[in-house]
Amino acid sequence: MSLDIPYVRTPGPDGREITGQVDFSQVPRFAGPGTFAGLPRLADVGESAAGVIGIPFDSGVTYRPGARFGPEGIRSASHLIRPHHVELDSFPFAKHQVADVGNLAVTPFGIETAIDAMVTGLTAARERAGKLVILGGDHTVAYPSIKTLFDKHGPISVLHFDAHIDTFGTYFGASTHHGTPFRRAAEEGLLDPEGCMHIGIRGSLYDHHDLSDDRALGFQTVHASEFLTTGLHGIADQMRARLGDRPVYVSVDIDVLDPAFAPGTGTPEPGGLSSRELLFLIRSLAPLKVVGADVVEVAPSYDHANVTSLAAAHVAYEFLSIWGL
Template structure:
């Protein structure tokens, strides 16, 4: 429990939600050089970078829009009653400054930033950025041992390469993570996979490695509770990373993303899947691929930050 008001968000009863400097969920800004950084248990981090995007760019602008819309987050979960900001010391840790002209340098910068969090014992909740962001984050979090992963997406992101040998795109992060020993493929589940395919190479890799893919057809046929019961069983009791691509959600509800695929879950199901993570040992999580240029109204970002609040509540609940 943290009763320290320093780590509590600014209430809309004290300062209107349209006023003040935007931080994630109106939390204090505590960069790693801040004297109170050692106390932060969960850090919300922006990674404004889309160097891995292969089609429609824009997720580099995601963290800023997500921060702006996060002013609507309040202190208590409406269903569970969880008050995460009183359970864990949470703070906005700012952005990782990428190098927009160099993928490798950007990934090195991201990993170095998250190394600081790992050394401090701070669990990250990340706002991307495109999905390649997950790889350098995992390089820090899984440096000592492979993690399990529960992955919500319409794409597997298990491709070997793009354009004849480009190994690092938003379609390859989890192939690299398995190859580098960052993820245990037997403890990986990918939920919501759908859409036209180039070929079956990514799914063939998943089958060979033991990665469980739950297609959108199976998801809709079985329902959220049944699918998530299997996801929890696959993850087990070991340390697990949760990665949530906003394109998991049907573009009717989340049009602001680079590679939308029709036929996905609605916004209610988008929240339900996170609420079913009870008992999962979440050592880090991300919400990626919010692309403001494709949804200037901000509805996608509002859904994205609501999902992040659900993730934060689950991290707090599972740590309590």
């Protein structure tokens, strides 16, 4: 542990010391190690129960690039995160060890080569860091993440927050890109077809078959327009009923938010969720068996006042807080 950075330390339930955030009473929030929320690096604590990991990859985008800089932007926007989650009454950084794993080094040239590297890196990271929140990166990263979780849990239920279904097919000769992660995972038998769900879908499509193909893969859809009629609590009830006690992977494309709340993304769609709605729905997952998560498609170069990165940082914090209950 670096001696020149003071961390908050507390005794854990098993008697071992937990290294929490940088002591921000001694270090200004704009200083410190530059990790997510001022957490220690995994290399400094050895192992953790939960952590964040960056995958700065955006070679799978089909429109505006820039999500490779998402992990950097999200970490920068996380420095105001404090240790007590009030709504959940959770102290995630004192309940067990949480760490910042750092970024996976993946090539920007060759999607399949990059995916192989992600599978290898995520497998190794989960052995030492426990449950992970991935900071993307484009949505391609969800596919290798699900592959590594399947090896441990078997078929995975996916709760997918997005403006787009991301079960599209081959595009310009590429069968794997940010619009296909859940199609690829379903075709390989990695998903539980009885427990997959999209939230926030909206916008135009190519044809009717986009939705029929999606239903054939087992996805149930809550369209953004349904928020006006069903309401937040009703949608939260639908999510919990659909997912049950299955192992759940939660994938959050930041473009599920309306561009007013998340302009810094590659394929924005009007008519989306507010950040308050998204955070509430993630919080409502606390009783479920969430085994992994990601927040992807943050492209800081299109952002204004870091509002997109800030929303994404708090999405990641919600998952860490759920795991800290």
